Amino acid sequence: MRNTGQRVATDSQENGSKSEKGCVLICQHTSCKANGSADVLAAFEAAGDTDFEIKAAECQGQCSSGPTVRILPEETWYCRVKPNDVPVIVEQNLKGGIRVEEKLNPRIHMRFSF
Ligand code: FES
Numbered sequence: 001m002r003n004t005g006q007r008v009a010t011d012s013q014e015n016g017s018k019s020e021k022g023c024v025l026i027c028q029h030t031s032c033k034a035n036g037s038a039d040v041l042a043a044f045e046a047a048g049d050t051d052f053e054i055k056a057a058e059c060q061g062q063c064s065s066g067p068t069v070r071i072l073p074e075e076t077w078y079c080r081v082k083p084n085d086v087p088v089i090v091e092q093n094l095k096g097g098i099r100v101e102e103k104l105n106p107r108i109h110m111r112f113s114f
Contacts (some may be wrong), residue, residue, distance in 0.1 A: 024094070025057035025070040026081075032059075032066030036082065040067045043086035050094040062105060079105040 026041040027033075039061055044054045052071070056058075062068045065079035069089070076099050078089065092098050 020073075022051045022052040022074070022094075023072045024054050025060065025072065026054070027058070027060050027062075027066055027068040027070075028056040029059035029063070031063035032068055035066050035080075037067035039083045040069065040081050040086060043083040044069075044090070047090045048087055050090060052094050062107065065105060065107070068105070075107040075108075077105040078103040079107075 005081060024044055026037055026044060028037055037101040037112065040055070041056055051100070057070070060068045060070055060077075062077065062079060067079075067081045069081045070076070071078075071093065076093065078085070078100070085100070089100050089103065092100050
């Protein structure tokens with residue numbers, strides 16, 4: 001199980017194979033677009049060089065909590081992303097390999113406390 005807030009290892013890092021470029025999908029479908037996902041996409045594109053390809057995406061099935069940002073292959077899902085969230089996602093997650101807990105989609109990254 002991959003925990004939130006901890007270092008994210010890609011499959012290629014885990015098995016020691018040659019790493020492939022990751023991908024950041026920024027939903028540009030109706031709901032996300034109405035909540036500013038075009039500006040989120042522009043912020044990622046302006047953020048500078050990373051090992052991740054930045055791509056506009058179709059609906060990711062999380063419409064009520066958009067703009068949705070999904071990072072592959074690690075399967076990190078962020079919700080309600082605003083342009084001013086992008087620098088921390090880039091520095092902490094894309095460059096540092098550590099998820100930004102406060103922006104994780106709770107439907108996908110469930111947290112339990114007992
Ligand atoms: S419209 Fe973006 S997740 Fe559905």
